[in-house]
Amino acid sequence: MSSRRNFLKTAGAAGALGMAGLSGCIGNFGEQSYGNGEINFMMSPSEPQDYMRSQYKPYAGYLEEETGTTVSLKYAADYSAVLQGLGSGTADIAETGPFAAALGVKADKAKIALQRHAYGSWDYTSVIVTKKDSDIDSLTDLEGEKVGFADMTSASGSLYPLYMLKQAGLTIGEAPVSDSGADFTGVWSGHAEAFAALENDQVAAAGVGQFITRDDDGELADGYEYVETYDGIPRAPMVVNPNLSEEEKNNIVETLQDAPDEIYYGADGEPDTDDDLWFDSVRPAGLKTYKPVIKVADELNLSTDLLNQG
Structure with a gap:
């Protein structure tokens, strides 16, 4: 895995606004339609948009192939937009940070589904x-x-x-x-x-x-x-729309949990290059895993209003 520290040193946390999707045949995940017939995967704006799309393209492509449902990658304008998308149903799954997830759970706009593994630990x-x-x-x-x-x-x-x-x-x-x-x-x-x-x-x-x-x-x-x-x-989670059925949520969780190593290698398909994802596996997780984060958010009297700042 390439060094995230080295990338951050050179790229910072710049980002651009916008949305785009992965093309593919529209299908259904079993009998589930995920609202508009596709799985909307939202990325938090933690790194530049083009870089994150390059990282997540094979990840979303794998999810699309395994589910038979079109997967659309979306880049959020800010962390608040991630929770708004999940809460409104325009996003089905999102990668985000521990605190954004904790605040989303507190506001009933997100449900924790997966925990990510990186650098040898959870x-x-x-x-x-x-x-x-x-x-x-x-x-x-x-x-x-x-x-x-x-x-x-x-x-x-x-x-x-x-x-x-x-x-x-x-x-x-x-x-x-x-x-x-x-x-x-x-x-x-x-x-x-x-x-x-x-x-x-x-x-x-x-x-x-x-x-x-x-x-x-x-x-x-x-x-x-x-x-x-x-x-x-706890390392950054993936969260889902709280209105997804248990079957819809579990299908996504099980698919990503069983994913091969190759989906973490980025668009070039090669390990240890600059477009590798920063994490290398996921496991099912829930509120219990992130209770320490929620406790700190409460201690600091934080709410989702924080995500509208900056």
């Missing part, structure tokens, strides 16, 4: 990282300092770091919407951008996913140290 780690030569020895040392974060809706790059800061006794104010009332100055961008800001001494620390802090050997980059870490965040 969960991952959020970190608050600083430079070894800094004066930051604990989270309380960040009072009055500038802290970089990833996108405000990122689990590992914003929400868990804020949770760690709050648990340490710092006031987070209106974060992640803004840093008003917070004991620190917050700057939200992306994982790569936040870590680069730390590298360039523009922030005293960065709250990011651990993956962005590692070198090519998988070790923490030279010159840096973790102030705090939070392990065990």
Whole structure:
């Protein structure tokens, strides 16, 4: 699998709006029609549209072939649009982040169906990282300092770091919407951008996913140290329209669970290239798996309104 960290460093989290579909013969999944006779697969705007289409083309193609139902890939304008699509029935399945999924479940706009596996595990780690030569020895040392974060809706790059800061006794104010009332100055961008800001001494620390802090050997980059870490965040799920029947949901879940490795290799069909998907398998999951994420969302008093920000 190619390095997601390397891609993020060069591409950032840019994206364009728009929709397009995979062509194919219209058919039915058994006796299920999925509303308009096709399965609408929605992608969250976490990376550039063309890049994500290249990644997911064989994934959607496999789902189409196995179900006999046209699969349409859609690129959402924002995370709120993902939940709106699921809640309104214009999307049947979506890939999204843990917090967006948690907020969708809270708002009855999504049902968790699958958990993704990557980099050898089903969960991952959020970190608050600083430079070894800094004066930051604990989270309380960040009072009055500038802290970089990833996108405000990122689990590992914003929400868990804020949770760690709050648990340490710092006031987070209106974060992640803004840093008003917070004991620190917050700057939200992306994982790569936040870590680069730390590298360039523009922030005293960065709250990011651990993956962005590692070198090519998988070790923490030279010159840096973790102030705090939070392990065990369940990796990003796939969610479905809550109005799908159990048969419709289970057919999708079982099909993707049994998918061959090749569908993760991207449009070029070759492993370990730039268009590989960042994950390599999925397993059935439900609300229980993501209860820790929902707990943090509640602790930070977050709602789906957060997804309309930015």
